[in-house]
Amino acid sequence: MMALSEMFSQLCTKAVVLLALLLIQLMLLTKKLRSDTRPITTTQYLKLIERKNPTTCFTKRLRQEDAECRVCLSEFQEGEKVRNLKCKHTFHRDCLDKWLQQYWATCPLCRNQILPDDIVAKYREPQNQGGYIFSFWDLAE
Ligand SMILES: [Zn+2]
Ligand SMILES: [Zn+2]
Incomplete structure (x- = not known):
């Protein structure tokens, strides 16, 4: 039981880290889109x-x-x-x-x-x- 709950909490930490990384990437992406320097056709x-x-x-x-x-x-x-x-x-x-x-x-x-x-x-x-x-x-x- 102990091992299972430990594994579960580890999984939770991993999920949180992954989510945070995803959030950072999303923030960078929106920043990129906002400072749009693409040339005009x-x-x-x-x-x-x-x-x-x-x-x-x-x-x-x-x-x-x-x-x-x-x-x-x-x-x-x-x-x-x-x-x-x-x-x-x-x-x-x-x-x-x-x-x-x-x-x-x-x-x-x-x-x-x-x-x-x-x-x-x-x-x-x-x-x-x-x-x-x-x-x-x-x-x-
Ligand atoms: Zn004129
Ligand atoms: Zn003319």
Whole structure:
């Protein structure tokens, strides 16, 4: 009987230790998730742009100050997909998205910030690394 109860208490201690270890691991995991430093993919990046500046259809009725897209320098046509920025500048959705992917997330005309710096930095990160690898291989060849 004695041996059995001793074994039982040992088992209990083991279980407690195991549980504690599990808890610590869980805590570390949630901490990792919270300090999320994963880079932003192009899809997520474009989604964030969309959330901040929803796509609208250009209509001559809602005539804006400038009737042409300053990225491709062509006039807006009725029903074209455009984005109206907070700075009141309007661009084709495709033109602006291309611009935002190639340059910093600012208005092409007045440099007004469209997305916060940390989001842009997270988006740029993997591309910079990729660029480094490519240049490394270019050197090797
Ligand atoms: Zn355009
Ligand atoms: Zn602007």
